[in-house]
Amino acid sequence: SLLYLTTKTRPDLAHAVSVCGRSVENPSRKDMTSIKRILKYLNGNTSLGITYSKAKSTDTLVAYSDSDYAGDVSTRRSTTGFVIFYSGGPVSWTSRRQPIVATSTTEAEYISAADCARTLVYLKCFLEELSGKNVNCEMHIDNQSAIDLINNGILNRRSKHIDVRYHYIKEKVDEGLIQIKYCPTNVQIADILTKAL
Numbered sequence: 111s112l113l114y115l116t117t118k119t120r121p122d123l124a125h126a127v128s129v130c131g132r133s134v135e136n137p138s139r140k141d142m143t144s145i146k147r148i149l150k151y152l153n154g155n156t157s158l159g160i161t162y163s164k165a166k167s168t169d170t171l172v173a174y175s176d177s178d179y180a181g182d183v184s185t186r187r188s189t190t191g192f193v194i195f196y197s198g199g200p201v202s203w204t205s206r207r208q209p210i211v212a213t214s215t216t217e218a219e220y221i222s223a224a225d226c227a228r229t230l231v232y233l234k235c236f237l238e239e240l241s242g243k244n245v246n247c248e249m250h251i252d253n254q255s256a257i258d259l260i261n262n263g264i265l266n267r268r269s270k271h272i273d274v275r276y277h278y279i280k281e282k283v284d285e286g287l288i289q290i291k292y293c294p295t296n297v298q299i300a301d302i303l304t305k306a307l
Contacts, residue, residue: 112148119160121193123148124205125303128189132182132207166198171237173230173249174293176300177208177222179215186211188218191303192226194233202229205303210273217272219256220279222304223249227279227288234287250293257290 116127126148133141175192182189187210193203204225212218230247237245251257263280282288295301 112145115152120152120158121200121203122155122158122302123152124203125189125191125306126151128205128207129306160199162196163198168197168241169243170246170248171196171201171230171233173226173247174298174300175219175223175226175249175251176298176304177212177215177218178304179212179218181304182207188212188221189304190222190225191300192222192229193300193303194226194230196233196237202233203303204229216253216255216259219251219253220259220272221276223251223256223260223290224276224279227282231282231287246289247287248289248291250291250298252293252295252298254292257292260290 112123112127113131116123126144130137130141130144130148137145171194173192173194175190177188177190179188180186185207188208189205190208191203191205193200195201208218208221210221212221226249230249234245234247251260260280260283263277279288283290
């Protein structure tokens with residue numbers, strides 16, 4: 111099934127399958143055309159896969175977090191997308207609609223980063239348990255305002271409404287578990303998980 115491929119071996123399908131899944135109960139002709147397009151893409155790209163490398167660092171998890179802003183036209187909810195790499199290959203990724211309507215691009219990016227942070231910390235603990243070595247975490251975000259909010263925690267009239275559960279990322283950065291880095295939009299790997307490219 112497409113869902114199996116999306117969650118296990120093909121992060122490049124995540125956004126398209128996520129969008130198609132939103133109308134699974136009552137699919138339209140447009141939805142069926144989209145599914146056919148995904149199947150044609152798969153048929154033309156059968157050799158794509160995930161590769162891991164011994165040469166790549168095994169002491170760092172590298173995450174890319176992104177969101178679109180109000181991308182779902184009917185609900186105006188944003189899409190969270192993130193991918194986490196280890197040893198040169200993706201080990202976790204997601205593309206899903208956010209549970210609330212974000213009121214700004216910064217908030218949408220912040221929510222996406224918080225979701226990514228939860229998975230990143232889980233993988234860090236899991237790998238440290240397996241290897242007995244310290245695993246570093248870095249997250250790349252393409253929105254400077256979201257990075258400022260994470261690093262400085264400055265809540266103003268435009269950000270004080272953000273739900274407390276999303277401040278998890280700030281706590282983990284303050285604890286030194288995650289390092290945040292700016293990533294220009296043109297090299298943001300997680301873009302493919304939030305927008306049709």
